[in-house]
Amino acid sequence: MIKLGLIGCGSWGKNYLATIEQMEGVEVSAVWTKDKGPRSLQSIDGVIIATPPDTHAELALRALETYRIPVLLEKPATLDLQSTQKVLQAAEATGVPLLVNHIQLFSEPFLELRRLAREMGNFTVSSLAGNTGPFRKYSSLWDWGPHDVSMCLSLFDQPPNQHLTTAVRYTADSGGVVDVVNLVFGSDTTATLKFGNGLRKKVRHFTVKFESHGGEIVYEDCSFTPLRVNGIAVGVEREPPLQNVVEAFVKGIQTGETDWRWSPYLVEETARILTLVDKITVAS
Numbered sequence: 001m002i003k004l005g006l007i008g009c010g011s012w013g014k015n016y017l018a019t020i021e022q023m024e025g026v027e028v029s030a031v032w033t034k035d036k037g038p039r040s041l042q043s044i045d046g047v048i049i050a051t052p053p054d055t056h057a058e059l060a061l062r063a064l065e066t067y068r069i070p071v072l073l074e075k076p077a078t079l080d081l082q083s084t085q086k087v088l089q090a091a092e093a094t095g096v097p098l099l100v101n102h103i104q105l106f107s108e109p110f111l112e113l114r115r116l117a118r119e120m121g122n123f124t125v126s127s128l129a130g131n132t133g134p135f136r137k138y139s140s141l142w143d144w145g146p147h148d149v150s151m152c153l154s155l156f157d158q159p160p161n162q163h164l165t166t167a168v169r170y171t172a173d174s175g176g177v178v179d180v181v182n183l184v185f186g187s188d189t190t191a192t193l194k195f196g197n198g199l200r201k202k203v204r205h206f207t208v209k210f211e212s213h214g215g216e217i218v219y220e221d222c223s224f225t226p227l228r229v230n231g232i233a234v235g236v237e238r239e240p241p242l243q244n245v246v247e248a249f250v251k252g253i254q255t256g257e258t259d260w261r262w263s264p265y266l267v268e269e270t271a272r273i274l275t276l277v278d279k280i281t282v283a284s
Contacts, residue, residue, distance in 0.1 A: 008051035144195035169281035172198025
């Protein structure tokens with residue numbers, strides 16, 4: 001039995017609890033909340049950190065450096081590039097597994113989109129994701145952005161050109177903030193990502209368009225048909241993504257086996273882009 005500790009029992013902490021209760025071979029054996037801080041992380045095999053992101057760096061560093069315990073860290077890893085790099089450096093220095101939960105990368109329909117897109121090549125990306133709220137202490141850029149940016153990065157074999165990265169931030173009619181981020185990969189391959197907490201309803205619409213023949217693949221995780229190729233629904237097995245995340249974390253603990261979704265590059269580059277965009281939008 002793999003014994004996990006859970007730090008943070010807000011909405012996402014409760015999601016972890018509900019998910020793990022349905023799984024075999026793993027249990028949450030200790031829970032720490034705002035009123036009951038993690039004084040010790042002993043006698044557990046791994047820890048899930050599901051607290052507000054401004055606490056992530058401190059808690060992750062304590063788990064990695066002091067207790068040498070594998071960490072499953074909710075997104076965003078932190079709220080700036082420098083803090084994210086410190087956490088990644090600690091994981092590398094200690095050799096302790098660290099998985100940041102970019103949950104869309106554990107969705108089977110999105111993984112099928114990724115497989116098809118990388119197989120066919122020569123495509124552009126556009127996305128729209130967000131909701132009306134929630135309104136947090138940090139901007140919607142760091143709330144919704146990690147999903148779209150990490151999804152986009154997972155499709156390409158190179159980072160975007162930061163000198164060609166542009167962004168616009170505006171306030172929607174509902175009062176929330178919306179960010180529009182434009183990334184350029186290579187010479188002319190573009191990704192236009194729009195997200196925020198000022199949309200009229202919850203949506204995630206991620207589209208890949210192919211330049212050679214005009215076809216497209218659409219991923220919508222809020223839809224009954226989450227994956228469509230040229231308008232035709234494609235059936236894909238749909239295990240709950242959070243269950244897939246926990247299973248990957250447990251496998252990493254048991255065997256040390258990881259895949260590209262554990263990549264420090266993916267975590268660092270997501271933080272680098274969001275930090276850069278934050279400076280662009282604040283300056284404007």
